[in-house]
Amino acid sequence: MHMKLKKNIAISETGYIFNPSTGESFTLNQIGLEIINMAKENKSDDDIKKYLVQKYDTDETSLERYYLDFIEMLKQYQLLENGD
């Protein structure tokens, strides 16, 4: 599985997201930006999580929880393609 951002979503290098359909904008922190950039490179959820566990001081269970929260938030803000 990999999350698919809507095609028209603009993300700046600093992690600023603009959804042109709704006019809403959001700010990502560093880790959020890393996740989004990997998703844009079509990396799977498993690959992203593996990378994060290696890079940051966390365990798989905690990461899973935060990762799902993050995906839910992206869905809630209508930033993902339908079905993701």
Place this chain on the structure above:
Amino acid sequence: MNRRKITVAVTGLNNLDSPGPGIPVIRGIRESSFFDARIIGLAYENLEPGIYMRDLVDKAYLVPYPSEGSDALLTRILEIHARESIDVIIPNFDAELTAFMKAEKTLLQNGVHTFLPTLGQFNERSKSNLPAFGKNYGINVPESIPVFSASEMEEAVKKLHFPVLVKGKYYEAYIANSIEQAQYYLFKISAKWGLPVVVQQFVEGTEVNVVALGDGNGITIGAVAMRKTYITDKGKAWGGITIDEPRLLDLTRTIISRTGWKGGMELEIIKNLNDEFFVIEINPRIPAWVYLAVGAGQNIPEALVKLALGIPVQPFEKYTIGKMFVRFSYDMIVDIKDFEKLNTRGEL
């Protein structure tokens, strides 16, 4: 290119916390590369800020309210025209539009052009007729019931579920969660704007707006969609951003083509939680946030002036997404002599 010299008269100089569209309309016309416009401001009140904005308004005149009779207004405008040779007049208040529509022929006979919806178009989209409008043109609109009395209000809210919106004929809207609140707003609004007051089903969702211009033959000359990012306690946009929502523009084109709409228009739309659009209001004129459209690449006021003068206009095909407007308030220093002149001579 030599710009064409014209004189344009504009109302709605009330740049207050609930601003009229006059000043943003003037800014659009001033930025025209086609026209070199002399701007005549027409004001109903002596403290409408636009009167004193000398860099935008070349000359201002006080005019009588349409409620004093459309003849009095027309007489005053023709008197001003005799001195200023007005080419185009752009009324910007809902409440004055009927008077200008009725005077359209007389104004044109005197060489003053307008570009207004027909009386039929104006009445058809009025708040109290909105449900019929939605049915006729296949547009989603919330249930609305015109109310003339307290007993009718009771009947109306029985049919609709709380919360409901209680709306004035021209301006103002409040959310009511009980019959007591609804009755209170009925009296509050009707005292100011008359009857009927319209009770509308409240649709939960995000409000989006479109400013548009129809050529009177079903063609949409311009349309820009915006989401309010900062809303005042009066529900007015104090900030907004242009958005890319093709369905909104399709909806606008559908309305303009089916009605043959002529003139400026603002659509107030709610996108509900199921991603459906409901038109909650159709304002028959350019809105106060039109300068955002100018900034995003569609000079709708300039296009309206061209259409009024019979100059062909190609429809705008795009606008910049993500352009924002941030409104501000500003204190002008005005000499008492200017105020005195306006009050004693009716002009400045």
